[in-house]
Amino acid sequence: MRSPTPSSPRSKWAAMALRGARTMSWHGSAIRSPGAHEVRVAVTGATGYIGQQVVVELRRQGYRVAPLTRGGAPGKYRDMLLGDVGTLTEHFTSCQHVIHLAGQLVHDRDAGPLAYFAANVELTNEVMCAAVETGLASVVHASSRLVYPATLREPAIEDRDACPDTAYGISKRWSEDLVRHVSASSSISATSLRIAQVTGGDHPGLGVVNSFIRQAGSVGEITVNGRGEAIREIVHVTDVARAFVSALDRAGEWQAINIGGTRSVTIAEIAHLVADATQSDVDVRHVDVDDEDLSRYALDSTRARDELAWEPSWRPEDIIQEAIKGRECAS
Template identity: 25%
Template sequence: MERVLVAGATGYLGRYVVKALKQQGYHVKVLVRSQDKLNQEGAYSSPSIYDFVDDIVIGDVTRSQTIKGVCLDVDFVFSSVGITKQKDKLTFMDVDFYGNLNLLREAERSKVQRFMYINVHGADECPSTLIKAKQRFVNELKHSSIHHIIINPTGYYSDITEFLTMARKGRVFLFGNGSNKMNPIHGADLANVCVSAFAKENSILEVGGADVYTYREMAELAFKVVSQKEKITTIPEWLVKTSLPFLRIINKKQYNLFLFLFYMMTHDVVAKSHGKVDLKSYFESVNEKGGNNV
């Protein structure tokens, strides 16, 4: 039985990956900062995973001394570690680059066979330090002695839930004219792609979901699901660009997250289609539960 270490196990994608790995016969070891969340359902209806975990290691990838030996007796490593909405003082370089680099060095010391990393599709030219940190780690991984598998998803359904949240409040805001396209993917569908990809070596996969939508179409779908009259406000790109320097002064981390979001919404982000969960069904399931974080 092959053994996989999952870092980022309590995140949206990580939960689905843990479940998929266990269901496909892997021995699953998770690296978490606290095991309290393992027995709870995650955000956006992602599953509780305690019953799918074989080994639990408590550690923090940004503190290398806490993960010594974490990759012993491990065949593969999966990492979706990265800052999303953390409120601590850690930077993107601290987590997305150095945190993953600490984990990679442990994997190298233990002679792990493969290291899978979740990056982002279509954001190579994005000036956000979030993307720069991720790309810097990707470069390290490519030059590692370990076989790399880099997964570049277009976007998660969990991220697109923000359209549903705005629609419930009565108005959806879009950057640009809303005509740019994306095919986001459900966590369960992306997890299946990831688990299947462990058979590959030194590979990069561009992964999108079942259907392609414009951002305006996603907004319209959200209004339809919540049975609200459509109210969509488009914010001109020039206005956003004018405002960005002020946000950078106020809050640099939020500035870089916002810059990434703005970039993605004003570019086409479409990759090869995978999976079968459609966005309408996902919106309906979340709406029935009455929240975006359940």
């Protein structure tokens, strides 16, 4: 594995690793130095939206972290703290666990499952093979609420309801099956976290919450298509990060665990929560549509409470208030 040369450009990750202070700043947070204990966790997709928060939470709890991203060549990955470039096997050799977040998000609703195969299935296979080769204790894998169909009439339960009806959801279900298979045939503990709609923190601006906030700020009115009866469950990214770290302590064969919010909400309710949270009069207007969205994505997170001693702390109202304040500060 190549070590960074003195002339190599160092990212903010490497710069923080070199400070040597008892605490260090990571995206504005006070983080304990890695000397708290010797357990080291590799994180794939560490530069992503969830990945950055997972790294923060790991370091807050005293773990040493190998935050990994693509290394510029096929099969190569860069440790964003140390600058080292190598294979996953080489990076995992010094680790005890891996949190696998890297993958392809929904990018084309008309694409088939194979459009997501390389990033969501083949890469997961690469991670699991490296985990077996290096004898890791556990793998925590990022899955999605979209392994469930949009037609459920009650909150999804892990062992009952997985039956994806989107190409992306199919690819995530395939990746879950791969993780489950490797766990069953090895000594690796494995968990797939099926995550609700994530928002909060330094969100890139996607999702219905941010869409409604933009409408409220720009035109003073929020438009809801139809009755707005589609159901969503939103969870704050810091709650998600805590769930990933909590799952490191879980031992045993593969298990899927839902990571949801404090409650599910309709699209219309989200619109009214945004309107009520603004500092000016904002109307919510319903418009007729020919094909109304009636999808329902609600998760039963009982298993997360029982298995991980985890539960969400951010209510939809809190998430919306934070997003509005963040937009005001940025303007």
